[in-house]
Amino acid sequence: MRPDTYTVLIGGKAGEGVKKLAQVIAATGLQLGLHSFQMDDYQSLIKGGHNYSLVSFSPIVIHNAYHKADLIICLDELSYTQHLNDLADGGFIYYNSSEQTHQQGIGIELSKLMKEHYKNPSNPSLGGLAIFCAHLGLDNELMLRIIKISYKKNIEENLSFASQVYSLIQAQSKLPDAISQAPGLHLFSGNQCIGLGAWAAGLDTYFAYPMTPASSLLHFLASMSAKLGVKAIHAESELAAANMAVGAVVGGAKAAVGSSGGGFALMQEAFSLAGISEAPLLCVLSSRPGPATGVSTYTAQEDLLFALNQGHGEFSRIVASPDTMERAFSLATELLSLAWEFQIPVILLTEKHLSESAQSIRLPLGDACEATGLIHDALEPYNRYQITDSGISPMLFPPSEEIIKWNSHEHLESGLRTDQAAAMVAMKDKRDRKREHIALACARYPRIAVYGSGSRRIFAYGSTALEIREALQNLDDSYQLIVPIYLEPLPVDQLLPYTDSPALVIEHNSQPRFATFLKEKIGLETRQNILKYDGRAWDPLVLATKIKEAFDA
Amino acid sequence: MRPDTYTVLIGGKAGEGVKKLAQVIAATGLQLGLHSFQMDDYQSLIKGGHNYSLVSFSPIVIHNAYHKADLIICLDELSYTQHLNDLADGGFIYYNSSEQTHQQGIGIELSKLMKEHYKNPSNPSLGGLAIFCAHLGLDNELMLRIIKISYKKNIEENLSFASQVYSLIQAQSKLPDAISQAPGLHLFSGNQCIGLGAWAAGLDTYFAYPMTPASSLLHFLASMSAKLGVKAIHAESELAAANMAVGAVVGGAKAAVGSSGGGFALMQEAFSLAGISEAPLLCVLSSRPGPATGVSTYTAQEDLLFALNQGHGEFSRIVASPDTMERAFSLATELLSLAWEFQIPVILLTEKHLSESAQSIRLPLGDACEATGLIHDALEPYNRYQITDSGISPMLFPPSEEIIKWNSHEHLESGLRTDQAAAMVAMKDKRDRKREHIALACARYPRIAVYGSGSRRIFAYGSTALEIREALQNLDDSYQLIVPIYLEPLPVDQLLPYTDSPALVIEHNSQPRFATFLKEKIGLETRQNILKYDGRAWDPLVLATKIKEAFDA
Amino acid sequence: MRNLDTPKANTWCPACGNFGILNAVKAGFKQLFDQGLDPAKLMITCGIGCHGKIFDYLNISGIYGLHGRAVATASGIKLANPELTVVSFGGDGDSLGEGLEHTLFAAKRNLDMTLILHNNGNYGLTTGQFSPLSPIGFRGLSTPQGSAEQPFDAIPLLLAAGASFVARSYSANPKHLAEILVKAVMHRGFSFIEVLQPCVSYNNTYQYYNSRIKMLDQIPSDVYEAMRLAKDKDHSYLGIYQAEKRDLFEDLSSGFANPVKESPAFRERIETLRTMYK
Amino acid sequence: MRNLDTPKANTWCPACGNFGILNAVKAGFKQLFDQGLDPAKLMITCGIGCHGKIFDYLNISGIYGLHGRAVATASGIKLANPELTVVSFGGDGDSLGEGLEHTLFAAKRNLDMTLILHNNGNYGLTTGQFSPLSPIGFRGLSTPQGSAEQPFDAIPLLLAAGASFVARSYSANPKHLAEILVKAVMHRGFSFIEVLQPCVSYNNTYQYYNSRIKMLDQIPSDVYEAMRLAKDKDHSYLGIYQAEKRDLFEDLSSGFANPVKESPAFRERIETLRTMYK
Numbered sequence A, B: 001m002r003p004d005t006y007t008v009l010i011g012g013k014a015g016e017g018v019k020k021l022a023q024v025i026a027a028t029g030l031q032l033g034l035h036s037f038q039m040d041d042y043q044s045l046i047k048g049g050h051n052y053s054l055v056s057f058s059p060i061v062i063h064n065a066y067h068k069a070d071l072i073i074c075l076d077e078l079s080y081t082q083h084l085n086d087l088a089d090g091g092f093i094y095y096n097s098s099e100q101t102h103q104q105g106i107g108i109e110l111s112k113l114m115k116e117h118y119k120n121p122s123n124p125s126l127g128g129l130a131i132f133c134a135h136l137g138l139d140n141e142l143m144l145r146i147i148k149i150s151y152k153k154n155i156e157e158n159l160s161f162a163s164q165v166y167s168l169i170q171a172q173s174k175l176p177d178a179i180s181q182a183p184g185l186h187l188f189s190g191n192q193c194i195g196l197g198a199w200a201a202g203l204d205t206y207f208a209y210p211m212t213p214a215s216s217l218l219h220f221l222a223s224m225s226a227k228l229g230v231k232a233i234h235a236e237s238e239l240a241a242a243n244m245a246v247g248a249v250v251g252g253a254k255a256a257v258g259s260s261g262g263g264f265a266l267m268q269e270a271f272s273l274a275g276i277s278e279a280p281l282l283c284v285l286s287s288r289p290g291p292a293t294g295v296s297t298y299t300a301q302e303d304l305l306f307a308l309n310q311g312h313g314e315f316s317r318i319v320a321s322p323d324t325m326e327r328a329f330s331l332a333t334e335l336l337s338l339a340w341e342f343q344i345p346v347i348l349l350t351e352k353h354l355s356e357s358a359q360s361i362r363l364p365l366g367d368a369c370e371a372t373g374l375i376h377d378a379l380e381p382y383n384r385y386q387i388t389d390s391g392i393s394p395m396l397f398p399p400s401e402e403i404i405k406w407n408s409h410e411h412l413e414s415g416l417r418t419d420q421a422a423a424m425v426a427m428k429d430k431r432d433r434k435r436e437h438i439a440l441a442c443a444r445y446p447r448i449a450v451y452g453s454g455s456r457r458i459f460a461y462g463s464t465a466l467e468i469r470e471a472l473q474n475l476d477d478s479y480q481l482i483v484p485i486y487l488e489p490l491p492v493d494q495l496l497p498y499t500d501s502p503a504l505v506i507e508h509n510s511q512p513r514f515a516t517f518l519k520e521k522i523g524l525e526t527r528q529n530i531l532k533y534d535g536r537a538w539d540p541l542v543l544a545t546k547i548k549e550a551f552d553a
Numbered sequence C, D: 001m002r003n004l005d006t007p008k009a010n011t012w013c014p015a016c017g018n019f020g021i022l023n024a025v026k027a028g029f030k031q032l033f034d035q036g037l038d039p040a041k042l043m044i045t046c047g048i049g050c051h052g053k054i055f056d057y058l059n060i061s062g063i064y065g066l067h068g069r070a071v072a073t074a075s076g077i078k079l080a081n082p083e084l085t086v087v088s089f090g091g092d093g094d095s096l097g098e099g100l101e102h103t104l105f106a107a108k109r110n111l112d113m114t115l116i117l118h119n120n121g122n123y124g125l126t127t128g129q130f131s132p133l134s135p136i137g138f139r140g141l142s143t144p145q146g147s148a149e150q151p152f153d154a155i156p157l158l159l160a161a162g163a164s165f166v167a168r169s170y171s172a173n174p175k176h177l178a179e180i181l182v183k184a185v186m187h188r189g190f191s192f193i194e195v196l197q198p199c200v201s202y203n204n205t206y207q208y209y210n211s212r213i214k215m216l217d218q219i220p221s222d223v224y225e226a227m228r229l230a231k232d233k234d235h236s237y238l239g240i241y242q243a244e245k246r247d248l249f250e251d252l253s254s255g256f257a258n259p260v261k262e263s264p265a266f267r268e269r270i271e272t273l274r275t276m277y278k
């Protein structure tokens, strides 16, 4: 069974810095040698409303935040009423007593104090940080150092405000003891892992139009453009982004696009263009509840079949979904690399829960692979779509004396357009010949992940694996989680050994879409489905109970 | 075995009126009491190049044109060289001896004569018509009448040119004798059937952006707008068309959109909008070879899985594909009607081969059903998304004193937006509850078609059924063709009885996509696949041989 | 008189310019109701963004559509039933970025409807990225080093596309905006109102506009003068830039004038077909 | 000198204006080669339509992209490697209908590339439907009773969007077009050339243009004068309407100036990350 965890919940209005505070708190735990997982629940609004973040700490690796908190810090009244029930046994709740009076918990006059310390009172979350540090008996000096590093504006005011709040509070709890100093652990969001992975593999250009929960990938790469050189272009629409990306490939750049379902829907024609023109393209699809605009800031897995069947016409693609933050990094490198090896579009399918949550990990730099394509060597005259046994035609990029013609129509080897029957068949056959090679190449990488060795079998994919793995840390070892990472081509052979008994299938859908997919593709019988489709991630403890019940029943 | 057929092939340059001539010839057969099937092979160009059309006649119903012709009429030299091999045993070929000299066949100086009869020589196809009439011994008067009805411009010149050509030719063949006068037979293209079906069911507005092979549906409805009142709007893009269509529904109109794969890809976000906002919408997807621009003027079935998995997020849809021209009509009425009954988007999936080929049929007006939706009656206050047992919420259209709010976000019963967990679940559940009712409702209509009662079983869908049925008219009765018409929801129960032996699956794809679909959904074992993916329809005789071989092997 | 409020809690940032727009729109609609507009015939559409939330705050029928597609959905409503009055709310990202084509085609077509552009110079709802109307150098999360492209000018662009009614107003002057809205809705043809809308969170332009705002004396003499005034370096002129009579698309296009009201009954349709294809 | 012909059989209608464009473009490129443009660095893109077939008839590298997206693909090429010269061919349906947003954003951005608009006033390839530039009343298969919408004016629209180089030429005057093309390509920034292109099959405007064509004496004094001249009722003025110096998007946007040429090696990337996240 897992050692103790410690969970902090911070609630407040949008604009009060809740998310940022959660990051700072998570980073603080990291400094103390603890593993941490942070997730944010926020609404589609800019100021007001109610946001909250959860940060869970543990001496060992932690895959998901818990929902019952040992420490709740409420920056406003709504947070108190919303989260009183989320207090773990023996937990503490702090509230903003300038806004409310209550029996339970500890009141701090955050708003009043803020007015005393700031010219333009604006950052209640510094009070939250002080509560966290003081309540857990962290050193005042440590707190001041953290503030200086993390908050670049209003430094003096921040320091005095936080110090005063700190002085009002008594240490009453402590964080779990660290096992080691956990060197090399850094806090990464899933989107950061994807961005860094793609960049590591060779990404030169990223094209997108903002859409939650993919926007932060655009923001991250844009913020890194000065440092890493990568060009992050916010285009006029998703159609523009995707067609620009294909253009960038023609120009010789490694390119990626990203969006959520709605924006991805608008990229389908260009996705198909990448298919016929054989333009290597990495597409990141981060799902939120749909259909259409749906629910912008929550999580879901509704886009599985949509992703698998993107784009009109027949062409090969790879679809894979990371089950861990580390995998988000390594998979992004694999996928960009496979895209270039086979000159095909690939989809990295993920969800808000992975994209926007953050975990303390080591970037698996050793797993990174390079994206390189077969390049024409200049002896014979060049044909962009040379018919080959492997189906792979050498690429060539400008500047070149050779003529390089890419085409959205069916075409001859030269890239000139054709509508002749025999030529159509020849070119389709050429592209189809890649299929078996793709399947073989994917086998170079972990295509499924198996966690545990118990007989009670669970199937899931994507970030649902994070929730389940943390749930399983709270159960005995009679469980086994099977996670297909590559969904197309699906590693049927690798999965078949796990289909000898009916399994529990867990997914974030209202209908058992993933379960049906598994049934159709590998014949898996479902023992029971656990479906969640309210946009929220599971609390690992609640999920653990559900899992146990599913098998005990 | 089928009685005699008679096939005419007309070849010429684009702009020479080949397609029109084929229509006129097919209509002439109709007048003589013959059944006919016409199909056009043309390229994506406006003048020049090479187009040809096939018209096959038969005393009994004919499901597809034959490729070996009893009479070949070449308006230009290229037609001669391209089609000499298409001459059936005992057939005749006429060529334009102003353009070429040859041993075989009968030369007529079409170009020269044309110059003599026209001020601006422009319509060689009138010469073709004269050849057809004279060669088959049709009455001169009949020919002149046909010309007057069919060609509204240059009537005098047309008459004198055709008469002279007619006078140069001796009757050498005859058409098969008609069995009856086939009253009520009219020549309809698939797109015309779809358009008329949708209109019969209640279509008020059609929104599209031209894309072959769906364009002719826009053209047909636009041409009928004066007569039928239907508004056919050529919008600025497919995105505009699809969003306008949803708007039209909100405004109270029955609406449809249509495109081929590329344009459909651009409609996916709006398709998903129709899903969440519960806007009844008929979408016509007419496929051509892909991916991307692909091959614009040919046929394919590559979009099956794309169609089935359109749009991001989870929502119910119906996808069905007509196997006959008559079905194109009745299915369009069914689908518009189901769309309105369940307030969902529906897809009528078809191919160039059905959309643009024409057959002599009786419109099955008796099978038409009306599109009507559940309408709010004005006693209680209105909620667009009222939670009901059936999942169906009454609709209401302006003008109304009630507030009617449609929404692309997840929403409350009132149509106001929500991101609350419980409300999300409630609304998803409401929509999901429609599923079983949809399946039941579809059962009101023929969901599969079974042709023949032999033990040699063949599966196909869409226009491939036309090709196969005509092929089977040339084989003995040991075959049986099973055609799923409704593909989503798939009538599994109805299909299962036909899965007891491995079947031959025939489709226009380079990979056995439909076969895989059947395997996954109904466990059908494939005995062999017949795949054709060069954009061309089968010649029924060639296909008949292939089918026989597949079973004899 | 219809109460235009809804139970939905307002989630705009305190002091956001959208409040001014909401108030002005309510006032404008009330004036229109007074002048005989039937509330039962009023329909609204909007895109996705902070601006779009106005849909939830107005007790009026319509559709909360897709990002960028407000004008396309509005066009569909109008075409289906031209007796309806259709007003569309768009963001600058929405109507001049993602949905630029629909905005310009609506102007070209001259369907009788109104578009209110909430010009806050950024993508508010998605956390302040630059928009098609943000100044060059605008720093947002997607352009941390400053945007590299010059902005569109909404009014000249709409005029060039052929909009028959073009005006500008300011969210901090709801009285003016209400007046303009009334005129825009009364105008027969496509009406476009650019509303200058400060975004306190990402692009607080209150001071900037307060010091620049001036009123147009009259409708500019021609479209070029209108463009010149719209782009004036020193002043943001409010008022009507263009108000031209032009044929309506719905009057010129073929088919039924009102597809919904003239829609033939099922039996009639079948009879028509039976007669046509005897 | 590079031979610009390809083995592809030409399938334009005899006497189509596109032949004039093809000849002019070949002549223009040859002049540019003479002036030092490296053919190895020239890339073309096009949309789908009769115009797009020029891709098959020019022995130049590039991509035959999607309908409406020629400018977006071109932008991607240029952003990837700004040392390339990128010329894009668009139809009026393509660049001002389906792909309107990309055309106007390219103008706004001022990426250094050239768009040649084959303005034949209809959708040629899909059999003559009305286009965004067809006159009101145009009869095509989708508007058998005549189109119900007024056309865009390409040049005023592009000027309003901020295009830094704007010109008009005529396919029947390939010498003029070649000259304009040379200037457009030499211009640093987004260049737009509207080519009046008769379509003999669906919109034969030879006579119409022949009787209207005049040359601009000089670049108009300002953008409004330019718009006025572009919309002149009696004459179709050929020549340069605008040629303005403006910062280039590729120079202002952050990240590598040339992503392709500066792309770090794999090892370097891994090392960078190792250092950053020790």
Ligand SMILES: Cc1ncc(C[n+]2csc(CCOP(=O)(O)OP(=O)(O)O)c2C)c(N)n1
Binding pocket: A209, A210, A211, A212, A238, A262, A263, A266, A293, B269, C047, C048, C049, C050, C051, C052, C066, C067, C090, C091, C092, C093, C094, C095, C118, C120, C122, C123, C124, C125, C126, C131
């Ligand atoms: C297809 C699609 N792409 C992206 C988004 C995400 N998105 C929602 S609102 C918005 C921008 C809003 O900017 P604007 O239209 O100016 O509205 P504002 O919030 O500023 O009022 C974006 C990009 C979306 N909902 N749909």
Ligand SMILES: Cc1ncc(C[n+]2csc(CCOP(=O)(O)OP(=O)(O)O)c2C)c(N)n1
Binding pocket: B209, B210, B211, B212, B238, B262, B263, B266, B293, D047, D048, D049, D050, D051, D052, D067, D090, D091, D092, D093, D094, D095, D118, D120, D122, D123, D124, D125, D126, D131
């Ligand atoms: C997404 C998509 N929609 C529609 C089409 C069909 N299509 C091909 S070309 C064309 C219009 C061509 O008009 P224009 O751009 O003016 O070119 P032209 O043929 O006149 O040169 C259309 C609608 C397509 N290929 N892709």
Ligand code: SF4
Binding pocket: A046, A047, C011, C012, C013, C015, C016, C017, C018, C050, C051, C120, C124, C125, C198, C199, C200, C201, C202
């Ligand atoms: S982000 Fe800006 S536009 Fe959006 S609500 Fe806040 S102030 Fe208003």
Ligand code: SF4
Binding pocket: B046, B047, D011, D012, D013, D015, D016, D017, D018, D050, D051, D120, D124, D125, D198, D199, D200, D201, D202
């Ligand atoms: S249709 Fe018109 S534009 Fe196309 S090739 Fe023929 S003449 Fe030229």
Ligand SMILES: [Mg+2]
Binding pocket: C049, C091, C092, C093, C118, C119, C120, C121, C122, C123, C124, C131
């Ligand atoms: Mg905005």
Ligand SMILES: [Mg+2]
Binding pocket: D049, D091, D092, D093, D118, D119, D120, D121, D122, D123, D124, D131
């Ligand atoms: Mg054109």
